[in-house]
Amino acid sequence: MTIQPEFSAEQPLEAPRLGEPYLLTPGPLTTAYSVKEKMLRDWGSWDGDFRAMTATLRAEMLAMLGQAGSEYECVPMQGSGTFVVEAMLGSLIPRDGKVLVLMNGAYGQRIAKTLDYIGRAHTDIDKGDYLPPRADEITAALDADPAITHVVVVHCETSSGILNPVEEISRATYAAGRKLLIDSMSAFGAVDIDPAKVRFEAIVSSANKCIEGVPGFGFILVRKSELEATKGNAHSLSFDLHDQWAYMEKTGQWRFTPPTHVVAAFIEALRLHKAEGGVAGRGQRYTRNRDVLVDGMRALGFETLLRDRWLSPIIVTFFTPADANFEFNRFYELMKAKGFIIYPGKLTVVDSFRVGCIGRMDHHVMARVVDAARTSLQEMGVASAAPPASALNERENLAA
Numbered sequence: 164m165t166i167q168p169e170f171s172a173e174q175p176l177e178a179p180r181l182g183e184p185y186l187l188t189p190g191p192l193t194t195a196y197s198v199k200e201k202m203l204r205d206w207g208s209w210d211g212d213f214r215a216m217t218a219t220l221r222a223e224m225l226a227m228l229g230q231a232g233s234e235y236e237c238v239p240m241q242g243s244g245t246f247v248v249e250a251m252l253g254s255l256i257p258r259d260g261k262v263l264v265l266m267n268g269a270y271g272q273r274i275a276k277t278l279d280y281i282g283r284a285h286t287d288i289d290k291g292d293y294l295p296p297r298a299d300e301i302t303a304a305l306d307a308d309p310a311i312t313h314v315v316v317v318h319c320e321t322s323s324g325i326l327n328p329v330e331e332i333s334r335a336t337y338a339a340g341r342k343l344l345i346d347s348m349s350a351f352g353a354v355d356i357d358p359a360k361v362r363f364e365a366i367v368s369s370a371n372k373c374i375e376g377v378p379g380f381g382f383i384l385v386r387k388s389e390l391e392a393t394k395g396n397a398h399s400l401s402f403d404l405h406d407q408w409a410y411m412e413k414t415g416q417w418r419f420t421p422p423t424h425v426v427a428a429f430i431e432a433l434r435l436h437k438a439e440g441g442v443a444g445r446g447q448r449y450t451r452n453r454d455v456l457v458d459g460m461r462a463l464g465f466e467t468l469l470r471d472r473w474l475s476p477i478i479v480t481f482f483t484p485a486d487a488n489f490e491f492n493r494f495y496e497l498m499k500a501k502g503f504i505i506y507p508g509k510l511t512v513v514d515s516f517r518v519g520c521i522g523r524m525d526h527h528v529m530a531r532v533v534d535a536a537r538t539s540l541q542e543m544g545v546a547s548a549a550p551p552a553s554a555l556n557e558r559e560n561l562a563a
């Protein structure tokens with residue numbers, strides 16, 4: 164018997180069967196039909212079959228950390244990604260702790276806002292819209308303030324698409340005797356992170372990003388010794404990571420109603436992730452998606468906000484063209500009519516828009532995205548997609 168490969172880079176992936184547009188957005192994103200199909204049956208949250216799914220989910224997430232995964236625990240939590248970030252911050256940072264927040268976009272800002280809500284002291288390094296935080300600045304900030312206990316960073320800052328240099332950040336953090344927490348919401352499962360190389364205490368992600376599940380829960384991978392020491396830290400019952408973990412260890416169940424259908428879909432998403440070659444395979448597909456997208460868009464005159472070195476395989480920010488006939492809302496509608504939902508920009512200084520590379524789609528689809536962009540420009544009467552000179556000047560600030 165020959166086993167048919169379920170995934171091959173040359174074999175186009177299935178198109179959305181219900182004729183819905185591709186979501187070129189960083190989650191919720193386009194999922195496989197088989198993932199959606201798993202949501203057609205109901206599960207008792209206390210039943211052995213569902214408890215087995217929870218156990219599978221936890222074990223498989225840890226396996227993605229490689230050998231060092233044995234030192235960590237996986238704690239799933241109900242809610243969107245922000246909920247699990249809040250659970251990580253509130254549970255792992257003692258009430259008298261202090262955080263250095265590394266910000267370069269909206270998700271870093273949200274971390275600082277969360278810390279304000281839950282009453283944890285913080286100091287921030289704010290790099291603006293897209294500059295990466297670097298080791299020397301972190302070292303200086305940590306040397307200057309001995310009260311800082313933790314550093315928090317966003318792995319792929321989804322607002323610009325920058326892939327922050329977590330290895331460098333981790334080294335600077337631990338060299339100064341502090342602990343690192345990572346929001347890897349939009350990167351985990353597609354960008355390799357091995358705790359043997361990049362040390363951290365906890366990393367969070369959610370079901371509806373690179374694992375390609377549907378929204379409804381997130382998960383925290385946390386060093387076991389660290390988790391054990393967090394009892395009593397949490398500011399809130401619902402967000403108490405230790406309590407969720409202790410209950411799950413004891414009963415195999417979630418403390419409160421779990422998103423049963425979402426978990427069932429996630430198990431199928433994990434199966435597809437494995438069939439594709441795990442983190443490496445998924446990362447390769449997304450990288451190829453990005454390369455086809457970026458090459459094609461550049462050929463149309465579009466320019467990326469980031470230089471190649473900082474481009475993630477997750478989402479790409481393009482400057483809005485200078486041509487007076489270009490109007491983003493019109494472009495959005497024209498792209499949607501061709502089957503592609505793109506994403507508005509989130510920068511404060513220059514106009515931009517974003518195109519996600521993640522979700523159940525491949526480079527064949529990305530080539531069609533570029534074609535759709537070309538046709539849409541023609542329909543608007545835009546001769547060149549080149550950005551205004553001011554945008555390019557802005558980019559010159561970006562360190563090499």
Ligand SMILES: *Cc1c(COP(=O)(O)O)cnc(C)c1O
Pocket residue numbers: 189190243244245246248270317318319320321346347348349369
């Ligand atoms: C998606 C995302 C989140 C969580 O957002 P939700 O809307 O709460 O799911 C957090 N951080 C990053 C970097 C993200 O990409």
